[in-house]
Amino acid sequence: xxxxxxxxxxxxxxxxxxxxxxxxxxxxxxxxxxxxxxxxxxxxxxxxxxxxxxxxxxxxxxxxxxxxxxxxxxxxxxxxxxxxxxxxxxx
Numbered sequence: 450x451x452x453x454x455x456x457x458x459x460x461x462x463x464x465x466x467x468x469x470x471x472x473x474x475x476x477x478x479x480x481x482x483x484x485x486x487x488x489x490x491x492x493x494x495x496x497x498x499x500x501x502x503x504x505x506x507x508x509x510x511x512x513x514x515x516x517x518x519x520x521x522x523x524x525x526x527x528x529x530x531x532x533x534x535x536x537x538x539x540x
Contacts, residue, residue, distance in 0.1 A: 462498050469502030478506040479530055481523045483513035 454460045468475055478499065482492035489510070499506045507530060513519035 461495060465495075465498055465502055465504060469504055475504060478504065479527055480506060480508045481526065482510055483515065483519045484510050485512070485514040486519075487515055 456463050458464065480492060480496060482489050486492070492508075492510075496506065496508045509523075509526065511519075511523070513522070
């Protein structure tokens with residue numbers, strides 16, 4: 450059976466809507482999805498949702514699927530993107 454998380458703290462679309470509505474600073478998000486990932490359509494839909502809410506995000510699609518090999522490779526992109534001061538990730 451499929452778990453229904455609509456409107457809960459596990460619903461990314463709901464959380465993004467709530468963040469977009471609140472006053473104050475908002476997070477800058479990083480999204481990466483493999484072009485062979487079965488969640489690619491969902492990732493694209495979520496990106497459009499972020500855009501419609503005016504939330505700043507960095508979105509990349511690249512080769513690969515939904516597997517550790519892709520995530521292990523792409524974590525370097527995330528570490529480079531993160532605004533870490535004095536971190537080994539920036540050296």
